[in-house]
Amino acid sequence: MGKYVLDEEWGTKYPNFKKAEFKCPCGKCNGYGDGIASSLLVTLQKLRDKHGKLQITSGYRCASHNKAVGGSTNSKHMKGQAADFYLDGFNNQSKRVDVINELKDTEYYNYSYCNVNGNHPNMGNVVHVDTKLVDPDEDTAYKTFVKDLQVAIGANPDGIAGPETLSKTPTISTSTGWNHKAVKPLQVYLQSLGYDLGECGVDGKFGKDMKACIKKYQKDVGLASKYQDGIVTAKMYTWKKLLKLD
Ligand SMILES: [Zn+2]
Ligand SMILES: [Zn+2]
Structure with missing residues (x-):
């Protein structure tokens, strides 16, 4: 129990996720900041249960990595409350939009984004979601x-x-x-x-x-x-x- 996922909850309470999938790839920080938000994992596990394989393309980012990848200055990736992910079918924009609408009905939803207009330089075919920090x-x-x-x-x-x-x-x-x-x-x-x-x-x-x-x-x-x-x-x-x- 807690606002952040405990080590023993990876692979058990959230059966389809490993902590390492959310690690900041910079190699210079501790990889996870204060931790990865439980509310984010509840949200992602729900999507995984419904849609099958879900690939995290970006989880936690330290401030310097966030800057390096062009993340917004107040990005929730830096708080462990956000993830970018890919699901089968996300090459179709309509599927990405459907999933965003589905996310809006989840309990801890805060914000989501997908590159609907195709003009975001780094987003490609993934969906970004961020969640409230609650236990x-x-x-x-x-x-x-x-x-x-x-x-x-x-x-x-x-x-x-x-x-x-x-x-x-x-x-x-x-x-x-x-x-x-x-x-x-x-x-x-x-x-x-x-x-x-x-x-x-x-x-x-x-x-x-x-x-x-x-x-x-x-x-x-x-x-x-x-x-x-x-x-x-x-x-x-x-x-x-x-x-x-x-
Ligand atoms: Zn880092
Ligand atoms: Zn993102």
């Missing part, structure tokens, strides 16, 4: 949390947190709302983030262990010390942080 596992856990919470509080369960969801969040503490239906999704989510729920685990009850856990969360997300009180309310920012509305 896909964390993202999945977050979306599940939002949906389960919405069900628990009677908000529209669309999995997207907004003002309506926030307005319906309850105040939860050891004395108020301690057995609210929202406690369980909260526990599941905190556990997915690596928080220790203590002996009680996911039990749907907000006890002392949960209070300590929330205090730690409040500290970790940078709330002022006066708000590190172990109480989950919208007014005091904790729900906002949990729902990523802050």
Whole structure:
């Protein structure tokens, strides 16, 4: 789990890709910068599953290699979030455009490009895609949390947190709302983030262990010390942080 692909995930979680395929070819840098984005590999693996053989023609580029190949000055290739690739049929422009449209429907899509007009000097018949830098596992856990919470509080369960969801969040503490239906999704989510729920685990009850856990969360997300009180309310920012509305 992480924003960047772990060594053991190559060939397993992303069965059709090897790290070396994404290596900067300059021979002077560490080859991968901070790493190759998990969101990029999720996206490419989906294409591979559907279309078969996929060849990476450019993955990570250090700044000097990016400059040497005429990449844009803020290219995501330099962040491990972009790749150029070739699929069977890409000699036809229409296939490249089809795949770009398909990419636009994927979760972590940010931008794509193909040399539709044939006037880019270095692009040839490949497609460039770049993706947002997110941890896909964390993202999945977050979306599940939002949906389960919405069900628990009677908000529209669309999995997207907004003002309506926030307005319906309850105040939860050891004395108020301690057995609210929202406690369980909260526990599941905190556990997915690596928080220790203590002996009680996911039990749907907000006890002392949960209070300590929330205090730690409040500290970790940078709330002022006066708000590190172990109480989950919208007014005091904790729900906002949990729902990523802050
Ligand atoms: Zn390099
Ligand atoms: Zn590119």
